Amino acid sequence: MDVFPPAETDSTAQAAAARAPERVKSWQHLTAPRPADWVAAGQLADDWDFAQDILDPDERSWLRREQGRVFLTLQFPVSGPGEDVWTLRPLGVVLHQQNLTTVLAEELPTLSPFFAQMEHLSSPPESIEILAAILKILARSYEEALQQLNQAIHDNEQQLDWTQSNGDFFTLLEISKSLTRFEVALVGNIATAFKISRLAEIRDDLPATRQVDTALLELQVAHERARVYAGTSTSMMDAYAGMVQNNINHGLKVVTVLAMVFYVPSMFATLYGVNTTLPFQKTHWIFWVILLLGLSIAGGLAAFFKRKGWI
Structure with a gap:
């Protein structure tokens, strides 16, 4: 469990939790938190279900406002055990006034550099600016993943022209499944990003609004690319299956x-x-x-x- 800034001692953690609504602007990050870590981070015990939801790798993107707090999840692409296999992992975000808490079940390669940079800042940016930056990283991570999958499609196509082996067909099937996951996940991410763009906290900050709108546009472009690539991989599978049968x-x-x-x-x-x-x-x-x-x-x-x- 990583908490930024460092967690307080046991004697002060309860006092910090009691005065959580009056805390100054801050950002903190939790990795695989336990109930005690959750409360020590200034979160309500009644909201522990949200932290448990993040531990589920199949958690979808969504946003809700509850008791002055904004809870949201975003799905990030993660490279799987195979070179052409990609999975999805959720990131949880709790926005309360000027306090921002991010929650992960495990560290994500796309977010780790950003979190490491934030850890060494003496004065982190405002919470809405951090949230906007996370959306930009989300859009960029999908773009990079789609580029790799598109290259994998071309490489697999050349390999199939020579071999037409079952292994190459299974590789193309995994690529198609990854693209389908991306296509579905991006729909949820776009809907969540749009709701974020409508938050009053975001609309009151013009630079953050521009960043969120840009990220939303990039996510829409990534969704269109994922849809096209998924259709291309499916068409390739049908074409090669027909060719093999012929x-x-x-x-x-x-x-x-x-x-x-x-x-x-x-x-x-x-x-x-x-x-x-x-x-x-x-x-x-x-x-x-x-x-x-x-x-x-x-x-x-x-x-x-x-x-x-x-x-």
């Missing part, structure tokens, strides 16, 4: 045609190989007649199928 059908057709070509000489060889009395079996030229007749019919069938483009 190749299978072509292979079966070639095998069938070759079987028909070799069927006639095989039939003649089988008929004149049985242990019964057959016409002209005593002659010395019947072997060459059967051989030439079988090869002629097979050659004619092969020429016919070749002209049709079946082999």
Whole structure:
């Protein structure tokens, strides 16, 4: 658990919690907080459910105002165990007057540099400015993730042109699933960012308003890109699946045609190989007649199928 500025001692934590509404402008960050950490940070015990919601990786983006406090969550993209697998992790924000508290279940690579910079500031910016900066980081993180996924789509396309292996198809499937997650998450983030832009605390600060509006626009652009990339990956999967099926059908057709070509000489060889009395079996030229007749019919069938483009 990280708290910025550093948490107070046990003797002063209760007093700080009691006078939380009168606290001066501040920002603090909690990572995987416990109930005692939550109260020590100046939050109400009744709001502990919000901190538990942030621990759920599937928590969606939303915003609500309750008892003079603004509670909101934002979904950040996080690179998963695979190179082309991306997941989502929620960031919780509590805005109360001039106090801002951010909550994470685990540290996020996209936010860690910003939080580290804020930690070393002797006088952090105002809470609404920090919130606006977080929205900018959110939009930039989606842009960077989408760029990587778009590059992965192109790399996978080139790989599929050569191999058409199941592993490449599964990679493309993971990319498509990640883009679908982004598309859905961005809808919630955009709705939450729009509600943030309508907050009175934001509208009273012109620079913060501009930053939030810019972040909202970038999120909308990212959503459109995610939608296009998701459609592209789905179309690629359908196209390659159809191509693989067509190749299978072509292979079966070639095998069938070759079987028909070799069927006639095989039939003649089988008929004149049985242990019964057959016409002209005593002659010395019947072997060459059967051989030439079988090869002629097979050659004619092969020429016919070749002209049709079946082999």
